[in-house]
Amino acid sequence: MMETQMNQRDAATNGTASAAPTAPTLPARQSFDALSLRGWLAHLSATGRLATIAKPVALKHELAAVAKRLDGKQAAVFLAPGGHDMPVVSGFISRRAWIAEAMGVAENDLLQRFRDAADHPLPWKEVSAGEAACQQVLHTTGIDLHALLPIPTHSEHDNGPYITAGLVIARNPRTGVQNVSINRIQVHARDRMAILLLPRHLYAFQKMAEAAGDALDIAVAIGVDPLTMLASQAISPIDFDELEIAGALHGAPLPVVKCVTSDVRVPAFAEIVIEGRILPDVREAEGPFGEFPKYYSAQEAREVIEVAAVTHRKNPIYHTIVPAEMEHLLLGAIPREATLLSHLQRSHPGVTDVHLSVGGVCRYHLWVQFAKKREGEAKNVILCAFGAHYDIKQVVVVDTDVDIHDPAEIEWAIATRFQADRDLVLIEGAQGSPLDPSTTVCHPDDAPPHLQGISTKMGLDATRPVVYSGHVFTRVRIPGYEAVDLDALVAADNAAFDTYLSDQ
Structure with a gap:
């Protein structure tokens, strides 16, 4: 766990003794009751993002199966879970936008x-x-x-x-x-x-x-x-x-x-x-x-x-998180991303954004957006990222023209800007996540803690050269693409084209 120096609390503190540092301007208070779960659930319900399951469901597997089907679309509230009269809710923070x-x-x-x-x-x-x-x-x-x-x-x-x-x-x-x-x-x-x-x-x-x-x-x-x-x-x-x-x-x-x-x-x-x-x-x-x-x-x-x-x-309302689904993954991703971004920017101000990918279970694969000024910098960013948190297993560094929240963009950058013989970084025998099953295949199930989670880290520098000739690394774009107003241009139906065809 990456740690930074903070003010030490007194042993007798009850949470009110120390004065907080001056805070930045805070966002306006939300329209819903932000201090309670039920206030947030009421807000989701009012905006069509809460699914109520009134029929009885079994606590063993069935409840989780229903919640998983709704994952990222709607939060689920179960009114009759396993014969209990206490509702169960799941998935109420399963999207970044929420x-x-x-x-x-x-x-x-x-x-x-x-x-x-x-x-x-x-x-x-x-x-x-x-x-x-x-x-x-x-x-x-x-x-x-x-x-x-x-x-x-x-x-x-x-x-x-x-x-x-x-x-x-x-x-x-x-x-x-x-x-x-x-x-x-x-x-x-x-x-x-x-x-x-x-x-x-x-x-x-x-x-x-x-x-x-x-x-x-x-x-x-x-x-x-x-x-x-x-x-x-x-x-x-x-x-x-x-x-x-x-x-x-x-x-x-x-x-x-x-x-x-x-x-x-x-x-x-x-x-x-x-x-x-x-x-x-x-x-x-x-x-x-x-x-x-x-x-x-x-x-x-x-x-x-x-x-x-x-x-x-x-x-009361009982909250459960369905393991390995979006609520679980995002809860770990966002605090880690915020810390990783801060850590990387201290040494590399050209880092503009980071993203822990869903395919990498929001823990193991980090994508970094970086404004490169010199050759070799991206490899330093990779090494800095590995030192920031032991869970990170793979780092891909891309240029600022690549959307790091789009997996297809990352794959495109690797396909067109990466060569393994010059852009690959491998670090063998490093500490990784003990929950990553690939780190334990060479050890018995009862391996002592000091042998658990041993991992090979991989970094990919998928940035284009700082200097290149002509348009060899210029991304293809169509002028005016972003400004096209399809609602104004596309007809409500195809009647005009149907008439054209009928006249032939």
């Missing part, structure tokens, strides 16, 4: 807006339990998550129901500063869950607590607004609470409330909050699970959450 709309910016300003929020966080505002919608109903005894919540089983070989859209919030045991992330959580018992911890900040917190023989208090917030969901995926330093980025995206401090059983603070307008503890020195089987690369990760012994309480709104 996320930009939630931010109140044009789509081409999306990355800059996220960067501004990450650079100018707003400390959150704590509210009382009476003001927190997420604590309207409390369960502390006899908890049975399977009976209480409509948790789907998504993919064919998943080892049971999974929470896939929960914001996992925990405090650093040494400093008290929070971290927010989304982790897959298998609900395998009434009040016990197994969680995947990758080697990032939550993993570091758990290791600190476990080394001291302590459990780590956590909360899992389900059903938050789209901007808070997005903020949770920011690539930020340890001891940096992503809920402060959420506040900056909203343009006002995010209301939070203290958990019932711990000092963890959660978004006050969440639909559901599961409170619990990651137990020290306890591991239980988790997986297989269909992950974002569109393959299954193997079953392994994982850390265990013991549930202490569940709180929720009256008439």
Whole structure:
């Protein structure tokens, strides 16, 4: 995870002690209730982007199948999921344009807006339990998550129901500063869950607590607004609470409330909050699970959450993310793209845009738009990108006349501006993503962590020469193409041409 230097919080901070840096001008407040999931869903419904499924659907596979069919077209809300009376929603941020709309910016300003929020966080505002919608109903005894919540089983070989859209919030045991992330959580018992911890900040917190023989208090917030969901995926330093980025995206401090059983603070307008503890020195089987690369990760012994309480709104809504579909992919892509763009532009101001491609599961393949001034610069950009995030496996650098959001344009640039003997960069034996199955084919399933995810990185310089003769690298264009007004020129029917044919 790429990290930059930030102001260190005091160990006793509650999110209100430190003053935020001066922020840029914020977009106008959206017309919908931006602080709640239901406000965003109402907006989608009013604009024809919410599909209501009133008929009963099974939680095992059927719900995910329906949501996948609607992916990127409409969000889906299921009113009768698996015999529960709690609705399930999925796919409410499955297009880039929708996320930009939630931010109140044009789509081409999306990355800059996220960067501004990450650079100018707003400390959150704590509210009382009476003001927190997420604590309207409390369960502390006899908890049975399977009976209480409509948790789907998504993919064919998943080892049971999974929470896939929960914001996992925990405090650093040494400093008290929070971290927010989304982790897959298998609900395998009434009040016990197994969680995947990758080697990032939550993993570091758990290791600190476990080394001291302590459990780590956590909360899992389900059903938050789209901007808070997005903020949770920011690539930020340890001891940096992503809920402060959420506040900056909203343009006002995010209301939070203290958990019932711990000092963890959660978004006050969440639909559901599961409170619990990651137990020290306890591991239980988790997986297989269909992950974002569109393959299954193997079953392994994982850390265990013991549930202490569940709180929720009256008439709550449960949110699930269908793994490897657009909602899942975009949540990871946009924060990464914003961070990568900032990182690359520090050393290479000629970088104008970046895009993590859908075909590369919005993690592994990076396309970079670059205004090249000297030969060799594109290769330096490639190397800089590989150092920015270990997930990146392939980088293609193209000129500014290439639309990096169009896969056909990227393929065209490679086909006409790239030669492998001079423009290919290979780096063997580098750290890649452990979830990429191609990195594990040479190792046994029980390979130790230091041998997992070993990858060969590939960079392609698909830029044209800085200097070339004549029009050999001039792109073919037809003057006036962009200005053609087809509505004014094309007749409503073909009657005139039919008359011409009949006269012959």
